[in-house]
Amino acid sequence: MAGKAKPVGSLGVMEAMACRLAALQGTLEPRIGRASLLVFGADHGITAARPQISAFPRAVSAPVFRAVARGQAASAVLCAANGVSLLVAVDVGLDADVTDACPPPPPPVLTAGREADSTRISVVHRKIRPGGSRNMLEGPAMTEQEVADAMAAGSDAVQMAVRGTAGPGAGGGALADGGGPADRGPGPLPDDWRQCVVCIGEVGIGNTTAAAALVAALSGAAPEDVCGRGTGVDDTGLAAKREAVSAALAANAELLRGGGALGALRAVGGLELAAMAGAVVACAELGVPVVADGFISGAAALAALAHQPGPVGRCLFLSHRSAERGAALLLAALTGAVPLAPHIRDCQAAGPQPERPPPQRDGGRESGPCAAAAGSPDQGPAETEAAGVAAGAAAAAWPSPAVLDMGLRLGEGTGAVLVLPLLRSAAAILGRMASLEEVLAA
Numbered sequence: 001m002a003g004k005a006k007p008v009g010s011l012g013v014m015e016a017m018a019c020r021l022a023a024l025q026g027t028l029e030p031r032i033g034r035a036s037l038l039v040f041g042a043d044h045g046i047t048a049a050r051p052q053i054s055a056f057p058r059a060v061s062a063p064v065f066r067a068v069a070r071g072q073a074a075s076a077v078l079c080a081a082n083g084v085s086l087l088v089a090v091d092v093g094l095d096a097d098v099t100d101a102c103p104p105p106p107p108p109v110l111t112a113g114r115e116a117d118s119t120r121i122s123v124v125h126r127k128i129r130p131g132g133s134r135n136m137l138e139g140p141a142m143t144e145q146e147v148a149d150a151m152a153a154g155s156d157a158v159q160m161a162v163r164g165t166a167g168p169g170a171g172g173g174a175l176a177d178g179g180g181p182a183d184r185g186p187g188p189l190p191d192d193w194r195q196c197v198v199c200i201g202e203v204g205i206g207n208t209t210a211a212a213a214l215v216a217a218l219s220g221a222a223p224e225d226v227c228g229r230g231t232g233v234d235d236t237g238l239a240a241k242r243e244a245v246s247a248a249l250a251a252n253a254e255l256l257r258g259g260g261a262l263g264a265l266r267a268v269g270g271l272e273l274a275a276m277a278g279a280v281v282a283c284a285e286l287g288v289p290v291v292a293d294g295f296i297s298g299a300a301a302l303a304a305l306a307h308q309p310g311p312v313g314r315c316l317f318l319s320h321r322s323a324e325r326g327a328a329l330l331l332a333a334l335t336g337a338v339p340l341a342p343h344i345r346d347c348q349a350a351g352p353q354p355e356r357p358p359p360q361r362d363g364g365r366e367s368g369p370c371a372a373a374a375g376s377p378d379q380g381p382a383e384t385e386a387a388g389v390a391a392g393a394a395a396a397a398w399p400s401p402a403v404l405d406m407g408l409r410l411g412e413g414t415g416a417v418l419v420l421p422l423l424r425s426a427a428a429i430l431g432r433m434a435s436l437e438e439v440l441a442a
């Protein structure tokens with residue numbers, strides 16, 4: 001990347017994205033092939049106890065989930081407009097029966113005057129607890145078994161994505177029912193699985209409060225620094241969120257002290273957050289790039305990163321800086337700019353932890369292996385390259401910085417899908433762009 005026909009680092013974060021894709025796929029000509037979006041839906045016990053923490057009642061989660069399944073929600077429309085081949089909507093704990101949620105026949109969507117490739121939609125029913133998570137003000141939001149089941153649902157959805165199996169409901173109208181054995185193997189993965197990319201997103205009224213509590217638990221940040229307006233609460237709602245997060249952290253203090261990242265997820269997370277964490281871990285195990293979306297999927301990704309720093313750090317891409325207050329702090333924690341809370345670090349698996357990345361400039365936009373390789377202007381080429389390799393190796397062990405900053409705060413994986421053209425572009429740059437040497441010799 002440093003030898004391409006351009007000033008070193010001039011393609012910004014796209015250079016880091018390309019280098020990461022190359023490392024994951026083991027080639028200097030990386031490719032983005034099949035892209036999938038996994039949207040997990042769940043409700044939260046806290047919204048029954050404190051309805052004022054959201055601008056919408058909890059009954060809204062299910063209709064929004066159905067809109068995703070019908071291909072009518074923002075995420076589904078963006079999937080069709082951006083060449084996403086499979087959208088999997090997974091109910092892991094909505095407080096409603098959504099077995100009537102049917103994917104439509106693939107709708108024609110016009111982009112730039114032509115019919116885009118349509119997105120197959122599959123609905124998966126893995127309701128782990130009817131009614132959603134428990135009230136985190138009274139103890140853990142989930143049992144250990146519920147966390148494990150939700151993470152398994154996330155992992156199974158990743159198998160559907162990399163195998164390209166949409167289940168019996170794909171594009172038809174019948175229901176996929178939990179991704180049976182045919183969806184998750186065993187059996188060899190398809191030849192093109194290494195070029196897959198997985199986007200994750202969610203739907204769940206009240207989940208900015210759960211995500212805020214999770215970010216606070218993992219990073220040690222104060223409730224007022226992680227709570228934002230979510231779907232649009234007023235000052236009273238915001239104060240209620242801060243109070244709820246403080247109370248939830250206090251009610252679960254013991255589990256939070258000794259339970260590590262998964263204990264934090266269990267104490268103050270939610271079923272869709274656990275499912276997304278499971279999906280991230282599954283992608284890390286496969287070495288497949290996974291794009292986390294906004295504040296909620298970012299919080300789930302932080303739990304996964306804290307749980308398995310090395311593998312998750314190498315495969316995680318962050319789409320955007322959510323408009324939610326707390327997003328900057330979350331991104332700083334995700335990219336290693338601020339350390340995790342000491343009790344979380346103490347519980348991390350023994351073994352070498354990734355070195356902290358080099359300091360970031362311009363809000364992280366110049367971080368990443370290739371930007372690091374730019375070195376300082378007074379270094380010679382050899383010094384620059386050596387410093388770049390060392391700094392790049394440290395930076396590559398952490399997720400690549402968020403790319404978009406456009407006021408997004410919808411969730412559903414919308415930001416992750418919007419980043420796909422940039423990932424494809426990054427791969428093309430590394431594989432196809434001429435070197436400076438070639439250009440000067442021509």
Ligand SMILES: O=C(O)c1ccc[n+]([C@@H]2O[C@H](COP(=O)([O-])O)[C@@H](O)[C@H]2O)c1
Nearest residue numbers: 054204206208230231294295322410411
């Ligand atoms: O992803 C984000 O950054 C984001 C920020 C604010 C709200 N949301 C979405 O809005 C819902 C949660 O908001 P709330 O106010 O009910 O906590 C949930 O369905 C999320 O998908 C998502």
Ligand SMILES: Cc1cc2nc[nH]c2cc1C
Nearest residue numbers: 056064203231410411412
């Ligand atoms: C309408 C609506 C759509 C959403 N999509 C994700 N979260 C959402 C929350 C609401 C309220």
